[in-house]
Amino acid sequence: MENQVNRILEVIGALWAEKTKEVYGAGLLTYHIYCDTHNIPDLQCAPIMANILLMFLSSCARSYSGSALTNFAAGLKAWHLLHGFQWEINPDELRAILKGASHLAPLSSKCPLCEPFRVDTLELLHALLDPENPCDAAIFTCIMVVFYSVACLGEFTVQSIKHFNPEKHITQANVLHLHDLGRLPDTASGSEECFITYYEASPSTS
Secondary structure, eight states: OHHHHHHHHHHHHTTSOHHHHHHHHHHHHHHHHHHHHTTOOHHHHTTTOHHHHHHHHHHHTTTSOHHHHHHHHHHHHHHHHHHTOOOOOOHHHHHHHHHHHHHTOOGGGSOOOOOOOOHHHHHHHHHHSOTTSHHHHHHHHHHHHHHHHTOOHHHHOOSSGGGOOTTTSOOGGGEEEOBOTTSSBOOSSOSEEEOOOOOSSOOOOO
């Protein structure tokens, strides 16, 4: 029976990407610390009571960004789903408290907008990199593909070698060489195509 329960948790847990789990985990840790600090009984921590959730998020305002608190709430909801708890939170109240908290977020949590990445930026990078160097050539190729396909770096690259997963990240097998009907390179649409196997957005279930 225990193995079956663990299997259910494993399958449901696969719904979220590892990075999402890390973000949600940070929110859960903050929530448990809040409950312990305020001596909130376990039975009131889960399933969470609406007033406790609102007090928790309110206490975090001015200390965290609005997006961080949104992730905290999403993590708590996912935690309830994973363990079969009822999530009886009024969505309008939650939306209001999150919107208010975003207005109270500290300035240090808000990063200034970056300058747009333009073609002249690519030209500058090209001038600084050595096309005869395999590493430089790979870096510039990656930047070019991401730029012109309007992809996310997180979909095309990995944080480090230890995070590489062939089921999610691009390999040589995902690079297709396109040809026309005469078996010549298809220069009209580009001679190569990369198939991204994993997206940062949630998979569609529709």
